[in-house]
Amino acid sequence: MPGQQVSPNLALDQLVALRRARGESIVHLGFGESRLPVFAPLAQRLRLGAPRNAYGPVAGDLAVRQAVSGYFTRRRMPTHPEQVIMAPGSKPLLMALQMVVPGDVVLPRPCWVTYGPQAEWAGKHVFGVPIPDDCGGVPAPDALRETVRAARKHGRDPKIVILNSPDNPTGTVAPPTLVREVCAVAEEEDLLVVSDEIYRDLVHDPDTPFLSPAEVVPDRTVVVTGLSKSLALGGWRIGTARFPMGAWGTRIREGVASYASEVWSTLAGPMQEVAAYAFDEPPEIRARLATDARLHGAVAGAVYEIMRNAGAACRRPNAGFYVYPDLSPVGESLRRKSINDAITLQARLLDEFGVAVLAGAHFGDDPHAPRFRAATSMLYGDTEEQQAAAQETDDPLRLPHIAAALDAIETSFTKLCS
Amino acid sequence: MPGQQVSPNLALDQLVALRRARGESIVHLGFGESRLPVFAPLAQRLRLGAPRNAYGPVAGDLAVRQAVSGYFTRRRMPTHPEQVIMAPGSKPLLMALQMVVPGDVVLPRPCWVTYGPQAEWAGKHVFGVPIPDDCGGVPAPDALRETVRAARKHGRDPKIVILNSPDNPTGTVAPPTLVREVCAVAEEEDLLVVSDEIYRDLVHDPDTPFLSPAEVVPDRTVVVTGLSKSLALGGWRIGTARFPMGAWGTRIREGVASYASEVWSTLAGPMQEVAAYAFDEPPEIRARLATDARLHGAVAGAVYEIMRNAGAACRRPNAGFYVYPDLSPVGESLRRKSINDAITLQARLLDEFGVAVLAGAHFGDDPHAPRFRAATSMLYGDTEEQQAAAQETDDPLRLPHIAAALDAIETSFTKLCS
Numbered sequence: 001m002p003g004q005q006v007s008p009n010l011a012l013d014q015l016v017a018l019r020r021a022r023g024e025s026i027v028h029l030g031f032g033e034s035r036l037p038v039f040a041p042l043a044q045r046l047r048l049g050a051p052r053n054a055y056g057p058v059a060g061d062l063a064v065r066q067a068v069s070g071y072f073t074r075r076r077m078p079t080h081p082e083q084v085i086m087a088p089g090s091k092p093l094l095m096a097l098q099m100v101v102p103g104d105v106v107l108p109r110p111c112w113v114t115y116g117p118q119a120e121w122a123g124k125h126v127f128g129v130p131i132p133d134d135c136g137g138v139p140a141p142d143a144l145r146e147t148v149r150a151a152r153k154h155g156r157d158p159k160i161v162i163l164n165s166p167d168n169p170t171g172t173v174a175p176p177t178l179v180r181e182v183c184a185v186a187e188e189e190d191l192l193v194v195s196d197e198i199y200r201d202l203v204h205d206p207d208t209p210f211l212s213p214a215e216v217v218p219d220r221t222v223v224v225t226g227l228s229k230s231l232a233l234g235g236w237r238i239g240t241a242r243f244p245m246g247a248w249g250t251r252i253r254e255g256v257a258s259y260a261s262e263v264w265s266t267l268a269g270p271m272q273e274v275a276a277y278a279f280d281e282p283p284e285i286r287a288r289l290a291t292d293a294r295l296h297g298a299v300a301g302a303v304y305e306i307m308r309n310a311g312a313a314c315r316r317p318n319a320g321f322y323v324y325p326d327l328s329p330v331g332e333s334l335r336r337k338s339i340n341d342a343i344t345l346q347a348r349l350l351d352e353f354g355v356a357v358l359a360g361a362h363f364g365d366d367p368h369a370p371r372f373r374a375a376t377s378m379l380y381g382d383t384e385e386q387q388a389a390a391q392e393t394d395d396p397l398r399l400p401h402i403a404a405a406l407d408a409i410e411t412s413f414t415k416l417c418s
Numbered sequence: 419m420p421g422q423q424v425s426p427n428l429a430l431d432q433l434v435a436l437r438r439a440r441g442e443s444i445v446h447l448g449f450g451e452s453r454l455p456v457f458a459p460l461a462q463r464l465r466l467g468a469p470r471n472a473y474g475p476v477a478g479d480l481a482v483r484q485a486v487s488g489y490f491t492r493r494r495m496p497t498h499p500e501q502v503i504m505a506p507g508s509k510p511l512l513m514a515l516q517m518v519v520p521g522d523v524v525l526p527r528p529c530w531v532t533y534g535p536q537a538e539w540a541g542k543h544v545f546g547v548p549i550p551d552d553c554g555g556v557p558a559p560d561a562l563r564e565t566v567r568a569a570r571k572h573g574r575d576p577k578i579v580i581l582n583s584p585d586n587p588t589g590t591v592a593p594p595t596l597v598r599e600v601c602a603v604a605e606e607e608d609l610l611v612v613s614d615e616i617y618r619d620l621v622h623d624p625d626t627p628f629l630s631p632a633e634v635v636p637d638r639t640v641v642v643t644g645l646s647k648s649l650a651l652g653g654w655r656i657g658t659a660r661f662p663m664g665a666w667g668t669r670i671r672e673g674v675a676s677y678a679s680e681v682w683s684t685l686a687g688p689m690q691e692v693a694a695y696a697f698d699e700p701p702e703i704r705a706r707l708a709t710d711a712r713l714h715g716a717v718a719g720a721v722y723e724i725m726r727n728a729g730a731a732c733r734r735p736n737a738g739f740y741v742y743p744d745l746s747p748v749g750e751s752l753r754r755k756s757i758n759d760a761i762t763l764q765a766r767l768l769d770e771f772g773v774a775v776l777a778g779a780h781f782g783d784d785p786h787a788p789r790f791r792a793a794t795s796m797l798y799g800d801t802e803e804q805q806a807a808a809q810e811t812d813d814p815l816r817l818p819h820i821a822a823a824l825d826a827i828e829t830s831f832t833k834l835c836s
Contacts, residue, residue, distance in 0.1 A: 007679035010476050033473055043468035046688060050461035051802075053653045055451055058428050088506040088655065088682055095681045099539060117680045121517060123541070235471040235687035237506065261425035262535045263513045264506060268686065269653035270464060384469075 008362040009113055016356050027408050029303075029374040030356035032168055034232040034296075034321060036377075036391060037384045039288050042231065045277045052269025058261045060086030060240075064272045067279040068240050074281070075200075077214045077223065083243050085256055086267040086275060090198055090226040090239030091118075093256065094162075096263070097222060097241075098122035100255035101192055103159020106147060108139045110324070110363030110371070112168045112196070125156055128364050135315060136324065137167025138174045141181040148189045161191045163213060166199040166319030169363050169373035171300055173203060173319050176211035183216040192252070193221040199320040201230040201289050204297030208318055219246045227278055229320065230289055238267065238275050291391055296321040298396050300376045302406055307374075310413040321377035324360070327370035330417040334370055337416070345370050353412035379405045426531055426780040434774050445826050447721075447792040448774035450586055452650035452714075452739060454795075454809060455802045457706050460649065463695045470687025476679045478504030478658075482690045485697040486658050492699070493618075495632045495641065501661050503674055504685040504693060508616055508644040508657030509536075511674065512580075514681070515640060515659075516540035518673035519610055521577020524565060526557045528742070528781030528789070530586045530614070543574055546782050553733060554742065555585025556592045559599040566607045579609045581631060584617040584737030587781050587791035589718055591621060591737050594629035601634040610670070611639040617738040619648040619707045622715030626736055637664045645696055647738065648707055656685065656693050709809055714739045716814050718794045720824055725792075728831040739795035742778070745788035748835040752788055755834070763788050771830035797823045 005011065013031040020026055059065060065081035072079040087093045095118045098105065105119040109128035119126045129139030129147045139147070144161065151158045163182065165174040174182075186193050193213045203210060214221040226239035243253035260266075267275070278285055300317045307314050311333075312325035327334060327345070339345050342359035349355045349372070360371030380390040381401050390396045397403060423429065431449040438444055477483060483499035490497040505511045513536045516523065523537040527546035537544045547557030547565050557565075557579065566576045581600065583592040592600075604611050611631045621628060632639040644657035661671035678684075685693070696703055718735040725732050729751075730743035745752060745763070757763050760777035767773045767790070778789030798808040799819050808814045815821060 005676055006476055007676075007683075010473065010679050010683065013473065014475055031473075035472070038469055038471045043465075046468050047461075047465045050464050051456055053456045053651050054453070055428065055431070055449075055652045057432055058424055088686065091680070092510075092682055114680050121677065121680065233471050234473045235684070237683065237686045258423055258425075259539065261428050262509070262532050262539065264510055264682070265425075265428065265655065266653070268506065268655045268689065270688070271686065 007113055007117070009358055012356060012358060024354065026350070026354045026356055027405055028356045028378045029376065029409075030358050031378060032322070032375050033234050034229055034292070034377045035380050036232040036292065036387050038233070039231060041284060042233065042274055042278065045274045046270050049270030049273025052273060054269065055266055056269060056272070058257050058266050059084065060267055060272055060275075064276040064279070067276045068242070071279040071281065072223065072242050075212065077212060077242065079242055083245065083249075083253065085241050085243070085253065085260060086272060087239045087241070087260065088237040088264055088267055088271070089228065090196065090224045090241070092260070092264055093224050093239055093241040094118060094194065094196070095121070096256045096259040097194055097252070098124060098160070099259055100252060101160055103157045104151065106139065106144065106158050106161040106191070107364060108137055108162075108164065108167070110136065110169055110360055110365035111162070112164060113362050115162050116364055127151055127158055131170070132178065135165075135167070135172040135174050135178065136170030137164040137172065138178060138182050141178070141185050144182060145185045145189065148191070159192060160194060161186055162194045162196060164196040166203060168199065168320065169322050169358075169360070170315045170324040171317030171320045171322035172315050173208055173210055176209050179211045179213060180216055183213050186213070186220060187217055191220070193217060195221055195223045197223055197225045198229050200225065202293050202296055202321070203319040204293055204300070205318065206290070206293075214242070214244075219244050219249060222249075222252065227275065230292075231278060232292070236271060236274065238271050240275070240279070295380070295390055295396055296377060299379055299402065302397050303374055303376045303409065306406065306410045306413060310417040312417070321375060323374045323376060324371065325374070327417065331370060333417050339370065341368050342371060343367065346372060349412070349416070353416060355409060355412050425535070427776055430774060430776060442772065444768070444772045444774055445823050445830075446774045446796045447794065447827075448776050449796060450740070450793050451652050452647055452710070452795045453798050454650040454710065454805050456651070457649060459702060460651065460692055460696065463692045464688050467688030467691025470691060472687065473684055474687060474690070476675050476684050477502065478685055478690055478693075482694040482697070485694045486660070489697040489699065490641065490660050493630065495630060495660065497660055501663065501667075501671065503659050503661070503671065503678060504690060505657045505659070505678065506655040506682055506685055506689070507646065508614065508642045508659070510678070510682055511642050511657055511659040512536060512612070512614070513539070514674045514677045515612055515670070516542060516578070517677055518670060519578055521575045522569065524557065524562065524576050524579040524609070525782060526555055526580075526582065526585070528554065528587055528778055528783035529580070530582060531776075531780050533580050534782055545569055545576055549588070550596065553583075553585070553590040553592050553596065554588030555582040555590065556596060556600050559596070559603050562600060563603045563607065566609070577610060578612060579604055580612045580614060582614040584621060586617065586738065587740050587776075587778075588733045588742040589735030589738045589740035590733050591626050591628055594627050597629045597631060598634055601631050604631070604638060605635055609638070611635060613639055613641045615641055615643045616647050618643065620711050620714055620739070621737040622711055622718070623736065624708070624711075632660070632662075637662050637667060640667070640670065645693065649696060649703075650710070654689060654692065656689050658693070658697070713798070713808055713814055714795060717797055717820065720815050721792055721794045721827065724824065724828045724831060728835040730835070739793060741792045741794060742789065743792070745835065749788060751835050757788065759786050760789060761785065764790060767830070767834070771834060773827060773830050
C-alpha cells in the first residue's frame with residue numbers, strides 16, 4: 001500500500017486545531033478550505049432533502065443531473081444529464097477515474113496533494129512535469145510531450161494527464177493559448193485529460209478569460225468539480241463529473257458508474273437536493289459566488305503583496321484563495337537560519353513564527369526549493385460573525401481581525417527573510 | 419478493470435422504477451432497502467448539523483466517535499474513540515480494507531453482491547466457501563479451512579475472510595457455536611476477520627443469541643456497520659468501522675485513514691451530527707429499532723411461509739428483511755417452463771409474474787441453482803403513510819396493501835411451482 005499517512009493538508013489542519021486547543025496563537029494558512037459560513041438557502045435545501053432516505057440511482061437522480069447539465073452548458077460545454085455522475089465530493093470521482101482508466105498518470109508539478117497518492121493507490125506510476133512560469137495547474141506543453149515520449153521509451157504507459165485550472169496551489173488561471181497547446185499534446189499523444197475545475201467559479205475578475213480543455217478536445221476530456229470550494233461546502237462532500245460523449249467517454253463513464261455502485265452507492269439524498277439547487281445557479285447563488293470571489297481576490301492579493309515585499313518570487317494569484325511563494329531570492333537569509341528545504345521551512349514557520357503553511361514538497365515540488373502554499377481563505381475569521389463581516393464589507397483588509405492577521409504575517413516574513 | 423456493470427441490486431432497482439413509470443404493476447422484492455420513512459428526530463439532527471461545513475478530522479469528530487464507541491461497548495466490545503473511523507456508508511470502508519490489507523479474500527457463498535466486485539477492483543482473488551445448511555453469512559468452518567489450505571497450495575494468499583451476520587441474503591443469525599468455530603479457523607490460518615454487522619439491530623426476537631467475532635478473536639477482527647438498514651437511512655450514507663487494538667489493528671486503521679483522506683476526506687458534517695445522535699441510542703431510537711425489527715420479522719416470516727407452501731426449501735429468517743428460497747424441490751416444474759438457471763428464473767419472475775427478485779447467482783451462488791433473494795422490506799408500502807401504518811400496527815399482515823402484495827406473491831409462486 002502507498003502509505004500510512006493521512007493526506008498532509010488534513011493532517012496539518014488537525015495539528016493546528018490541537019495546538020490552538022493548547023492555547024497557542026497560530027495564523028493558519030495551512031488548509032485549503034473556504035472558511036465561510038453555510039449560505040442560508042443551502043441549509044434550507046438540506047432540510048428539504050431530509051426525507052430522501054432511499055438509495056436512488058447511482059449517478060444521482062435526474063433533477064440533480066439536469067441541474068449539473070445546465071451548469072456545464074452555460075459554460076460552453078453542452079451537456080446531457082446522461083453524461084453526469086454525482087459523488088460524495090470530487091475526490092471519489094478522481095479516484096474512480098484512476099481505477100477505471102488503465103495506464104500511468106502525468107501531473108503538473110506542483111499540484112494538489114491528492115492526485116499523486118490516488119495514482120499510487122491505483123497502482124499507477126506518476127510523472128511530474130514542471131508548470132510554466134506564469135501560471136500553475138498545467139504542465140508546460142513541450143515538457144509534457146518530452147516526458148510522455150521518454151516514459152514510453154522506458155516501457156511505461158502514460159495515458160492520463162490531470163489539469164487543474166484555476167489551480168491549487170498557485171491560485172492562477174491557465175491562459176487559453178496554453179490550454180490549447182496542452183490539449184494539442186494530449187491529442188498528439190493520445191492522453192485522457194482529467195480537468196479538475198473545482199476553483200472555476202472563484203476567478204477574482206470575471207473578465208479573466210477561461211477555456212476548458214473540454215471545449216478544445218471534448219472527446220478526451222472528463223471535467224470534475226464540486227461545491228466544496230465555490231460555496232464553502234467542503235464538509236458537505238458534494239462533487240460531480242462530466243464525461244465526454246462518444247465511445248471512449250461512454251466506456252469510462254460506465255466504468256466509473258460501476259465502480260461507484262460498489263464503493264459509494266450514490267451521493268446522499270439530502271446532498272443531491274442541495275446540489276440540484278446550487279448547480280441550477282439561481283440569482284442569489286450567482287450573487288454569492290461573485291461576492292466571495294471578490295473577497296478571495298482581496299485577501300489573496302494582500303498576502304501576495306506581503307510575500308513580494310518580503311523578497312519572494314510569486315505568481316500573481318487571479319483565482320481561488322491560494323498564494324504560492326518561492327523564497328529562493330532570499331535563500332541566503334534562510335540558509336543562515338539553517339532552513340535548507342521545504343519541509344524544514346514549513347516546520348520552522350509553524351514552530352518559531354506561529355504561521356501554518358504547507359510545504360511545496362507536499363505538492364510534488366522540488367523538496368529543496370523553499371516554496372509553500374498559503375491558503376488565504378483561512379484569514380476570514382474564526383467565528384461566523386467575523387466571516388460574515390468579511391463577506392459583507394467592500395474592504396475586507398480593513399476589518400480588525402483580517403488586518404491583524406496580515407500584520408502578523410508581514411512581521412513574520414520580514415523577520416524570516418532578512 | 420473488473421466490469422462495466424452497475425451493482426446488480428442497484429441496477430434492478432433502476433429497472434423496476436423505469437417499468438413502474440411505464441405503468442407496469444410489479445411486486446418489488448428486488449432491492450435491499452428498508453423502505454420506511456425517515457424517523458423525525460433524525461431529520462431534526464440533520465438540520466442541526468447544517469452549519470458543519472468544515473472538513474474536520476478524517477475519521478470523524480470526537481463526539482461521533484465517542485457515540486460509536488458507546489454503541490460497540492454496550493454490545494460487549496469495549497471500544498476507544500481512537501478505534502473508530504466514520505465514512506459515507508460502510509461500502510467505502512469495506513473497499514478501503516480490501517485496498518489496505520494485502521492478500522486474497524474468502525467469502526461465504528452466497529453473500530452480499532458487493533464483497534466480490536470490491537475484491538476484484540482491489541486486484542484480489544476471491545474464494546467462495548459454501549454456507550452451512552442452517553444459516554448464512556459465514557462459511558462452513560471445515561470447508562473454510564480446506565479452501566484456505568488448497569488456495570495456498572496453489573500459490574494464492576488468502577488473508578481476509580468476510581463474515582456477515584445477520585446476513586444478506588439469507589436473513590439469518592449465525593449461532594455462537596458456529597462463530598467460535600469459524601474464528602478458530604481464522605486464528606489457525608492467520609486470517610483477518612471483517613465482520614459486517616450492519617443487520618445486527620434487526621434481529622427479530624431480541625432473545626436470539628448473537629456473538630460477534632470481535633468478542634472471540636478481538637485482535638484480528640474489524641467490525642463494520644452503519645445506519646442504512648437499522649434506521650432506514652440507505653440514502654443518507656452513514657457507515658463506521660471499529661478496528662482492533664494492538665499493532666496489526668493499528669496498522670490497518672492507519673492505512674484505512676490514509677486511504678480515506680485521499681478518497682473521501684471525511685463523512686459529511688451534517689451526517690456526523692446524525693450519527694452522533696443515533697449511535698448514542700437514546701430511548702426513542704431503541705424503541706424505533708425494536709418496532710422495526712418486529713415489522714421485519716412479521717413480513718419476512720409471511721413470505722417465508724408462502725415460499726415453503728409453494729414447495730421451496732428455505733432457511734427460516736430470524737433477522738433483517740430477506741428470504742432466500744431454493745426452488746430445487748420443485749425443479750421439475752421449473753424445467754417444464756424452461757427455467758434452468760437462476761438468471762432465467764429472475765427474468766421470468768419479473769417478465770411473466772411481475773415479481774422482482776435478485777437471482778442467487780448475483781450473490782456468488784451456483785448459477786444453476788434456482789435460488790433468489792426476496793427483500794421483504796419493499797412491501798411496507800410506496801407512500802410514507804402506508805409505511806408509517808406498517809410500523810404502527812401490531813398486525814402488519816392485515817394491512818390491505820401488504821395483504822394484497824402477499825396474495826400476489828402467493829398466486830405467482832403457486833403458479834410458478836406447480
